[in-house]
Amino acid sequence: xxxxxxxxxxxxxxxxxxxxxxxxxxxxxxxxxxxxxxxxxxxxxxxxxxxxxxxxxxxxxxxxxxxxxxxxxxxxxxxxxxxxxxxxxxxxxxxxxxxxxxxxxxxxxxxxxxxxxxxxxxxxxxxxxxxxxxxxxxxxxxxxxxxxxxxxxx
Amino acid sequence: xxxxxxxxxxxxxxxxxxxxxxxxxxxxxxxxxxxxxxxxxxxxxxxxxxxxxxxxxxxxxxxxxxxxxxxxxxxxxxxxxxxxxxxxxxxxxxxxxxxxxxxxxxxxxxxxxxxxxxxxxxxxxxxxxxxxxxxxxxxxxxxxxxxxxxxxxxxxxxxxxxxxxxxxxxxxxxxxxxxxxxxxxxxxxxxxxxxxxxxxxxxxxxxxxxxxxxxxxxxxxxxxxxxxxxxxxxxxxxxxxxxxxxxxxxxxxxxxxxxxxxxxxxxxxxxxxxxxxxxxxxxxxxxxxxxxxxxxxxxxxxxxxxxxxxxxxxxxxxxxxxxxxxxxxxxxxxxxxxxxxxxxxxxxxxxxxxxxxxxxxxxxxxxxxxxxxxxxxxxxxxxxxxxxxxxxxxxxxxxxxxxxxxxxxxxxxxxxxxxxxxxxxxxxxxxxxxxxxxxxxxxxxxxxxxxxxxxxxxxxxxxxxxxxxxxxxxxxxxxxxxxxxxxxxxxxxxxxxxxxxxxxxxxxxxxxxxxxxxxxxxxxxxxxxxxxxxxxxxxxxxxxxxxxxxxxxxxxxxxxxxxxxxxxxxxxxxxxxxxxxxxxxxxxxxxxxxxxxxxxxxxxxxxxxxxxxxxxxxxxxxxxxxxxxxxxxxxxxxxxxxxxxxxxxxxxxxxxxxxxxxxxxxxxxxxxxxxxxxxxxxxxxxxxxxxxxxxxxxxxxxxxxxxxxxxxxxxxxxxxxxxxxxxxxxxxxxxxxxxxxxxxxxxxxxxxxxxxxxxxxxxxxxxxxxxxxxxxxxxxxxxxxxxxxxxxxxxxxxxxxxxxxxxxxxxxxxxxx
Numbered sequence: 007x008x009x010x011x012x013x014x015x016x017x018x019x020x021x022x023x024x025x026x027x028x029x030x031x032x033x034x035x036x037x038x039x040x041x042x043x044x045x046x047x048x049x050x051x052x053x054x055x056x057x058x059x060x061x062x063x064x065x066x067x068x069x070x071x072x073x074x075x076x077x078x079x080x081x082x083x084x085x086x087x088x089x090x091x092x093x094x095x096x097x098x099x100x101x102x103x104x105x106x107x108x109x110x111x112x113x114x115x116x117x118x119x120x121x122x123x124x125x126x127x128x129x130x131x132x133x134x135x136x137x138x139x140x141x142x143x144x145x146x147x148x149x150x151x152x153x154x155x156x157x158x159x160x
Numbered sequence: 161x162x163x164x165x166x167x168x169x170x171x172x173x174x175x176x177x178x179x180x181x182x183x184x185x186x187x188x189x190x191x192x193x194x195x196x197x198x199x200x201x202x203x204x205x206x207x208x209x210x211x212x213x214x215x216x217x218x219x220x221x222x223x224x225x226x227x228x229x230x231x232x233x234x235x236x237x238x239x240x241x242x243x244x245x246x247x248x249x250x251x252x253x254x255x256x257x258x259x260x261x262x263x264x265x266x267x268x269x270x271x272x273x274x275x276x277x278x279x280x281x282x283x284x285x286x287x288x289x290x291x292x293x294x295x296x297x298x299x300x301x302x303x304x305x306x307x308x309x310x311x312x313x314x315x316x317x318x319x320x321x322x323x324x325x326x327x328x329x330x331x332x333x334x335x336x337x338x339x340x341x342x343x344x345x346x347x348x349x350x351x352x353x354x355x356x357x358x359x360x361x362x363x364x365x366x367x368x369x370x371x372x373x374x375x376x377x378x379x380x381x382x383x384x385x386x387x388x389x390x391x392x393x394x395x396x397x398x399x400x401x402x403x404x405x406x407x408x409x410x411x412x413x414x415x416x417x418x419x420x421x422x423x424x425x426x427x428x429x430x431x432x433x434x435x436x437x438x439x440x441x442x443x444x445x446x447x448x449x450x451x452x453x454x455x456x457x458x459x460x461x462x463x464x465x466x467x468x469x470x471x472x473x474x475x476x477x478x479x480x481x482x483x484x485x486x487x488x489x490x491x492x493x494x495x496x497x498x499x500x501x502x503x504x505x506x507x508x509x510x511x512x513x514x515x516x517x518x519x520x521x522x523x524x525x526x527x528x529x530x531x532x533x534x535x536x537x538x539x540x541x542x543x544x545x546x547x548x549x550x551x552x553x554x555x556x557x558x559x560x561x562x563x564x565x566x567x568x569x570x571x572x573x574x575x576x577x578x579x580x581x582x583x584x585x586x587x588x589x590x591x592x593x594x595x596x597x598x599x600x601x602x603x604x605x606x607x608x609x610x611x612x613x614x615x616x617x618x619x620x621x622x623x624x625x626x627x628x629x630x631x632x633x634x635x636x637x638x639x640x641x642x643x644x645x646x647x648x649x650x651x652x653x654x655x656x657x658x659x660x661x662x663x664x665x666x667x668x669x670x671x672x673x674x675x676x677x678x679x680x681x682x683x684x685x686x687x688x689x690x691x692x693x694x695x696x697x698x699x700x701x702x703x704x705x706x707x708x709x710x711x712x713x714x715x716x717x718x719x720x721x722x723x724x725x726x727x728x729x730x731x732x733x734x735x736x737x738x739x740x741x742x743x744x745x746x747x748x749x750x751x752x753x754x755x756x757x758x759x760x761x762x763x764x765x766x767x768x769x770x771x772x773x774x775x776x777x778x779x780x781x782x783x784x785x786x787x788x789x790x791x792x793x794x795x796x797x798x799x800x801x802x803x804x805x806x807x808x809x810x811x812x813x814x815x816x817x818x819x820x821x822x823x824x825x826x827x828x829x830x831x832x833x834x835x836x837x838x839x840x841x842x843x844x845x846x847x848x849x850x851x852x853x854x855x856x857x858x859x860x861x862x863x864x865x866x867x868x869x870x871x872x873x874x875x876x877x878x879x880x881x882x883x884x885x886x887x888x889x890x891x892x893x894x895x896x897x898x899x900x901x902x903x904x905x906x907x908x909x910x911x912x913x914x915x916x917x918x919x920x921x922x923x924x925x926x927x928x929x930x931x932x933x934x935x936x937x938x939x940x941x942x943x944x945x946x947x948x949x950x951x952x953x954x955x956x957x958x959x960x961x962x963x964x965x966x967x968x969x970x971x972x973x974x975x976x977x
Contacts, residue, residue, distance in 0.1 A: 019219075020218055020219075020220075021218070022218075023218065023251075025250075025288075025289075026288060028254055028255045028256070028289065028291070029254070030254060030256060031254075035220075049517075051482075051517075051518075052482065052518050052519065052520070053482035053483045053485070053486045053518050053520055053521060054482075054483050055483060055486055055487075055520055056520060057520070080411075082407055082411075082447055082450060082451050083483070083487060084443055084444075084446055084447035084450050084483065084484075084487060085403070085404065085407050085447040085451070087443055087447070087483070088397065088403060088404070088443065088444050088447060089404075092397075110171065110175075111168055111171055111172075113214075113215065113218065114167075114211060114214070114243075114244065114247060117247055118243065118247075121281075121284045121288075125283075125284055125287045125288060125316060125319040125320070125323075126287040126288055126319050126320070126322055126323040126326075128319055128322065128353070128356050129352060129404050130315055130316060130319050130349060130352070130353055131315065131348075131349040131352075132348050132349060132352050132395055132402050132404045132405055133348055133349065133394045133395055134394070135394050136349060136394075140277070140280075140312065143277060144239075144243070144277045144280075147239045147275065147277055148239055148240045148243070149238055149239065149240050
């Protein structure tokens, strides 16, 4: 299973953090720090796999963002690259030519899309179309501001 | 109160901050506003405020005060609220705080909500961060949803079940009935998550594994359909249909087929098909091939299939893509134990990978290269590995050096080659060599008797150039100390002998002593080496001078050594030559790990002993226990009634415990201390008598005890088989008129000795000296310490029972030396 998924910029700023194992805030911060240092420190044409503690780390750079995930020893690294790529495709479909700014300003949507694609560190839906449809439908359920204000809370 | 600013606006504002301080100020201001808004229990804008809080949290600022607000959002009826609330819960709450349990009821309600997207969000949260307690409470709901016909919910419930099982393995049984028809689905999402669920169950429980084996044919069929079916736009990735599902099925097949002939056979065909038909131009195809290879290697596949798998890995090694090469090396490392010959075929490619620029690839290639070294290829491989050692980054050097030493030891074709290899490692990566290699190397060098002059010559030359690498200098110092005479004598068969004078050697050693580069341990080596040369060189005065200077060294270790060596010169000069004699061959013992058999050409090496023989545990009889009690001190060992124990073999690093290993007959050679921890036995127990004793002369008998008419004499003999064993015969005689019946003689010796008591001739000592009771005691005295004994006598005399204790200290020195 995937243990975590991080998105960070070339300057090391965190744009998204998804944790699939329970870690306290301090431990999370440490992982983020270590990953950022390790990945950003890699020479440009290295292979995308690293070893960190007992985990395999797979990372891929898309424009100005690094997508970095930590895997169990048993997981398939090459497939993890495909998983990362699929996520980028989903973001791209949703935002239309996604760029880092989209993810900065709409981070909650990025999380929602991720939650339709992965759960508990595993892929939950392998069809791009199905994921896109679910997101669309969920978005429709979200109330507009007027509806929101007029509906009673309970 | 004006509406709180919107999320996007906040983000925009914060991004305009030019310094960290400015950003912090903005954030603090906003946090304060949010806090007061929370205090006012504002339902309308809670969602917006929490969203802003989550953004600030991502920037690294504390957001714990929003935790309860997330719970309130989750409880709200509005979908917008729930979405943000659950997101906040996943980011801000963790299972270590009890507050997360407050979510349980909300989740339970949402799992039963009428809208599938609400149910979905609840399932997602539970499946990502549900604690064990939550899982226990909600497992029933999840199980219910696993059986629903709604595929959107079913797939989520399956992954949620996986999480529940990971957290609370005992609940696995509960999900078993729901798994019955999971694989009959057409929906890929459900299929994929079902396979994940089945995999999780099979990995955790052998019973489940056995139960699900019957699914193998169905899995094979699904996989076949995926490969054979035409283009399916929904699941296609670069021409391959649903690679995610394919890989998961292959992984499940691996688990089901492992160790099971029937299952393995059932999947043979499909594996061959996948292996041959998968398109390899893109990463996705290689991902599937990789998983296939792993499966083939793990199950009981037929040999043709295994060869196919290794060949795929071989092709991977030649791939331009670094990732593929890395993955190939990792897999080959896993299979090298089982399919050694097949992997050997790719040896040259693997060795080429040592030159790769990528660090991860280099490391894997190094590990794999070491695994591939064998008797046939050792020369070639070592050349490559030594070259790698020279060129690689420091992070690799220690591991590489250790690996080379190990491999060289195992497969060295000749002693000379072995020494040459060690020399190269020491000179190339001398400072990265591990500390425990130094004693190992020294032991190796002593064993190669005919190479001594060659070795010391080469080490001397190396040290002339460079004394910064501590392990090299330590080994060199030791060798120069031992074999300095060979060095100056100019005899060397293996290579051109160099002309070295005694002074030059002493110059080098003194240089090491004074140099700032030398560590204290190295200095210790150098000082001892200089001392040893006093018996091998003629310039003793110079050595005396050096030694006396260090008698006042600040370093306590050096000072102690120098003082003792000084004492050797002054008071014990007669012993110096014996003490500093050439070291005997040390027997190799392994400290840990499996025993290894040494193969060397032309040399019959003894096979390595097993790790230390544990010293025999004496079986104290109750009498012996009493003796111990009475004697009080814990330096006494009870009588051993068992066989004479074998001496404990010394551990690899401990070169001092040598006397136990000596199997030299005749002259007992004393051992000179060479490494850091010195025993004090050098000066201990030294009497005015010469240390060794050319046997011959009979040892005079002595009277050990004489009281109340009972007299016990000791007579001595040396054991022929073992010079450390003294054989003492006691003769008990009775000068009174009445016999002494039930006579029992017991003895105890200090800890460093071992004692064996044989049966007495009788237990009645007849009166009036009409006869004696004799009993043989064997004493093992490996450390040649002064023999002391306490004896206890019990007998019945004139109707009453008599007990007596005595100490025997007057042993003649020849009896224990």
